Amino acid sequence: LIKIKEGKAEILVPDPKSYEIDGKFDPSWAPVFYNPKMTLNRDLSVVVLSVLKPKKIVDALSASGIRGIRYFKEIEGVEKVIFNDLDKNAVELINKNIELNKVKGEVFNKDANALLHEIKADFIDIDPFGSPAPFLLSAFNAVVRGGYVAITSTDLSALVCSSKYSARRKYDIYCERLSFSRELGVRGLIGKAIREAAILEKAAIPIFSFYYDYYYRVFFKVEGGAKRADNLLSKLVYYYECPNCGYRERSEYYERIKCTKCGTLMRVYGPAWGGELYNTDLVSDVKNKLQSNFTYLPVYNHVTRLVSTVENEAMYTQPYYKLDFLSSRLKKNVPAKNKVISCLSDASNTHFDNVGIKTSKNVEEVIQCIKIN
Numbered sequence: 402l403i404k405i406k407e408g409k410a411e412i413l414v415p416d417p418k419s420y421e422i423d424g425k426f427d428p429s430w431a432p433v434f435y436n437p438k439m440t441l442n443r444d445l446s447v448v449v450l451s452v453l454k455p456k457k458i459v460d461a462l463s464a465s466g467i468r469g470i471r472y473f474k475e476i477e478g479v480e481k482v483i484f485n486d487l488d489k490n491a492v493e494l495i496n497k498n499i500e501l502n503k504v505k506g507e508v509f510n511k512d513a514n515a516l517l518h519e520i521k522a523d524f525i526d527i528d529p530f531g532s533p534a535p536f537l538l539s540a541f542n543a544v545v546r547g548g549y550v551a552i553t554s555t556d557l558s559a560l561v562c563s564s565k566y567s568a569r570r571k572y573d574i575y576c577e578r579l580s581f582s583r584e585l586g587v588r589g590l591i592g593k594a595i596r597e598a599a600i601l602e603k604a605a606i607p608i609f610s611f612y613y614d615y616y617y618r619v620f621f622k623v624e625g626g627a628k629r630a631d632n633l634l635s636k637l638v639y640y641y642e643c644p645n646c647g648y649r650e651r652s653e654y655y656e657r658i659k660c661t662k663c664g665t666l667m668r669v670y671g672p673a674w675g676g677e678l679y680n681t682d683l684v685s686d687v688k689n690k691l692q693s694n695f696t697y698l699p700v701y702n703h704v705t706r707l708v709s710t711v712e713n714e715a716m717y718t719q720p721y722y723k724l725d726f727l728s729s730r731l732k733k734n735v736p737a738k739n740k741v742i743s744c745l746s747d748a749s750n751t752h753f754d755n756v757g758i759k760t761s762k763n764v765e766e767v768i769q770c771i772k773i774n
């Protein structure tokens with residue numbers, strides 16, 4: 402074991418050197434998982450939670466315990482953290498780490514689904530290997546009404562349709578690749594979460610969602626009531642895109658339809674969440690907190706950049722336009738993004754894609770701006 406520091410936590414983790422193969426190391430080769438590449442996920446979660454102010458937290462898939470430990474030490478008002486991992490080595494390490502950090506916590510060695518059917522808390526964190534889908538129902542079961550659930554998903558290949566059968570199995574999604582699939586992936590994930598919560602007559606409202614590196618992260622506020630759940634379900638849609646001319650449609654039904662502009666069979670993705678990805682008040686609170694209380698965060702600059710982009714794009718609900726995709730349909734070079742943004746006047750960058758823009762305008766207006774730039 403070696404001691405590392407992340408944020409205000411100091412924890413013991415398996416020494417990467419002992420598990421190298423041919424001089425290389427992958428966190429999943431160690432007996433207990435600790436991935437420094439997920440620091441941004443934990444940093445930003447600390448800031449979001451400092452705004453949401455939960456008192457009792459469940460870190461349902463804890464590994465080393467780093468996440469729950471950071472929540473306890475870095476967020477004011479957290480009274481208790483419940484840690485859990487199915488793996489005995491992880492539980493042994495969590496016990497050492499919470500003692501080292503003087504955390505008020507309780508540690509379980511259960512299947513997360515079993516634990517989440519036994520306890521209640523006001524924030525549940527689901528941070529698994531791959532898909533969070535197997536843990537959604539139990540997470541929404543364990544959260545109190547008015548509480549919060551956050552999920553990490555690293556199975557982008559399923560959600561962006563590199564593996565369409567996997568998307569169908571895990572998320573009940575008809576998955577075809579559209580030019581804005583990076584955003585559809587998170588919308589598909591949210592759609593699945595909303596349907597799982599609805600089974601329990603709960604409404605899972607997405608309040609902060611982002612893509613980074615190789616994963617999605619979504620925070621939900623969970624409210625009670627069949628009516629509220631129905632209202633969210635009514636905002637699940639299928640997105641359509643013409644692979645030939647870029648024309649788009651949205652419908653509450655799954656159909657094989659032809660493009661009304663050029664007659665090509667359109668590609669389809671869904672069901673997916675068609676509403677807001679953010680609560681804009683929360684985003685500005687996160688931005689302010691970040692600047693006032695959290696300049697010590699290990700990857701502060703990356704977090705700040707991400708939150709600023711998210712703040713600019715948060716007002717646009719329709720998925721981004723991918724400029725290289727549209728330009729190639731027009732057989733034109735990709736214009737400078739800033740020129741297209743100022744041509745549209747009502748548009749912004751998007752954190753989902755470097756060559757993407759967000760706007761409330763339609764595809765014809767975007768094409769017009771590409772043509773003249």
Ligand code: SAM
Binds near residue numbers: 439462514530
């Ligand atoms: N949250 C951790 C962090 O931020 O560093 C990383 C968690 S790691 C990606 C996933 C953990 O879930 C592993 O430690 C694994 O042993 C545990 N796990 C896998 N399946 C589980 C299950 N069904 N119930 C409880 N824990 C499980």
